[in-house]
Amino acid sequence: MYNKEYAKYSKYVGKITRDLRSAYYKTGTNEEKQEIPLEPSQLNAKQGLGNFPAFYLQGQHCEKSDCGCCTNCFYSQFHYDKPSAEEIQTQCDYVIDNFERLVLSQQYGTNEFDGERKYPNSKPIFMTLSPTGSFFSDKEFPKEVRLDFLKKLEQKSDELKRDIVLHIEAHAIDVVKHQDYIKTSEETEILKRLNAKCILGFESADEWSRNVLYNKHLPLECFENAVEILKESGIEPGAFVFSGLVTLTDMESKEDMLNSVRFLKERGAFPVLMFANSQSWTLPDLLRWKEKHWLQEPATVLDTVYGALEILTDKGKSKPGYYLIPEPVEGPPYPIGNIFYDRTDIPDFSEESSKKMHQILKDFRATRDISNFVRSWKEYKKDNPEYEKYQDRIHKKEIEKEGKDIRFAKALKYGVEHMDEYVAYCTEKDREESLEEDRYKIKE
Numbered sequence: 001m002y003n004k005e006y007a008k009y010s011k012y013v014g015k016i017t018r019d020l021r022s023a024y025y026k027t028g029t030n031e032e033k034q035e036i037p038l039e040p041s042q043l044n045a046k047q048g049l050g051n052f053p054a055f056y057l058q059g060q061h062c063e064k065s066d067c068g069c070c071t072n073c074f075y076s077q078f079h080y081d082k083p084s085a086e087e088i089q090t091q092c093d094y095v096i097d098n099f100e101r102l103v104l105s106q107q108y109g110t111n112e113f114d115g116e117r118k119y120p121n122s123k124p125i126f127m128t129l130s131p132t133g134s135f136f137s138d139k140e141f142p143k144e145v146r147l148d149f150l151k152k153l154e155q156k157s158d159e160l161k162r163d164i165v166l167h168i169e170a171h172a173i174d175v176v177k178h179q180d181y182i183k184t185s186e187e188t189e190i191l192k193r194l195n196a197k198c199i200l201g202f203e204s205a206d207e208w209s210r211n212v213l214y215n216k217h218l219p220l221e222c223f224e225n226a227v228e229i230l231k232e233s234g235i236e237p238g239a240f241v242f243s244g245l246v247t248l249t250d251m252e253s254k255e256d257m258l259n260s261v262r263f264l265k266e267r268g269a270f271p272v273l274m275f276a277n278s279q280s281w282t283l284p285d286l287l288r289w290k291e292k293h294w295l296q297e298p299a300t301v302l303d304t305v306y307g308a309l310e311i312l313t314d315k316g317k318s319k320p321g322y323y324l325i326p327e328p329v330e331g332p333p334y335p336i337g338n339i340f341y342d343r344t345d346i347p348d349f350s351e352e353s354s355k356k357m358h359q360i361l362k363d364f365r366a367t368r369d370i371s372n373f374v375r376s377w378k379e380y381k382k383d384n385p386e387y388e389k390y391q392d393r394i395h396k397k398e399i400e401k402e403g404k405d406i407r408f409a410k411a412l413k414y415g416v417e418h419m420d421e422y423v424a425y426c427t428e429k430d431r432e433e434s435l436e437e438d439r440y441k442i443k444e
């Protein structure tokens with residue numbers, strides 16, 4: 001962290017985030033989850049990053065979570081400390097042993113791949129498999145288990161005579177730390193043959209957004225190094241970009257994401273556009289509960305996607321390259337407030353409009369048809385009184401807003417003052433509602 005002022009804010013937000021996580025672990029709601037599951041957490045083709053299934057290994061939680069990193073995230077809610085390598089292997093084997101049901105039957109809509117093909121006469125199979133934090137973390141995914149899984153996956157590809165496009169997720173710091181291994185290992189050779197795409201946690205090109213609001217603890221140089229190492233190793237780099245950070249206005253969020261998309265395009269990394277929902281046991285959720293923070297409006301999501309496509313296609317003059325837009329209403333964990341369906345914080349906003357906008361996005365995700373998306377979105381906006389009101393609202397917020405540091409300092413102070421109350425509320429809520437474990441299991 002280079003900026004002293006930013007470091008001060010990062011420390012505070014890190015403490016609040018850590019305290020909220022610790023409070024959750026003390027509630028006992030995870031007591032029943034003592035035994036490590038035999039299956040990874042599963043997202044079907046309509047829930048995941050793209051039109052394909054995703055598998056997240058359930059085991060050791062993300063290492064960055066302990067230091068209060070990542071204000072919006074609580075993936076480490078479901079974790080099992082120190083699982084053995086065999087236990088992680090069991091989850092990987094489950095995917096391989098049930099490949100037809102879990103992977104083959106979960107290829108949906110359009111998926112684009114223009115890399116070199118071993119099996120050019122059949123459709124490639126797309127999938128994600130990763131721990132929740134970092135593929136290259138030996139604690140989360142022991143090296144020998146990774147290698148075993150990748151070998152089995154390649155064998156599947158050869159048996160089926162279909163190329164596989166494997167998406168993995170990793171921390172930039174792990175790529176940098178293990179660069180000698182990544183550049184030369186047998187594992188990388190297999191990853192290349194599986195057309196691996198490695199998505200790095202990034203969130204924003206802006207220092208304030210990334211290292212203060214999201215509290216990512218990620219120097220830009222580290223991210224840039226990781227991108228170069230992956231490219232040099234023959235693994236395509238991508239990056240998560242996050243919109244809707246706490247205290248940013250809708251217009252600021254949109255600009256932030258678009259600047260990050262421009263930055264990634266220049267560096268040769270593809271973007272994965274994430275739009276913030278509200279996760280329990282996080283500072284943004286605490287503030288939202290007290291009506292001090294609002295999710296972005298659905299129209300901002302669609303306008304941002306439109307803007308990102310303009311950048312990726314040079315305003316329609318070129319092909320966009322690879323990009324992903326994960327389904328914005330999913331988890332895990334399933335959000336307590338979601339961007340399209342929990343609009344109680346926007347007056348005069350109809351449920352029908354929310355549904356319509358979500359449908360435009362869902363259709364676009366499924367078809368990846370940019371012209372159709374642009375047409376649908378323009379048609380929707382044209383002479384639409386709700387869209388006009390939306391524009392008035394977001395412009396008014398720009399005029400009324402205070403400085404970004406004042407807004408954030410106030411949010412932190414409010415968070416500290418209401419932490420106990422929020423913890424009591426969340427504890428009670430968790431007691432009443434059972435955790436939706438089955439939501440993330442691909443059914444027969």
Ligand code: SF4
Nearest residue numbers: 062064065070073133
């Ligand atoms: S966003 Fe990623 S790196 Fe950050 S705590 Fe969550 S899982 Fe870990």
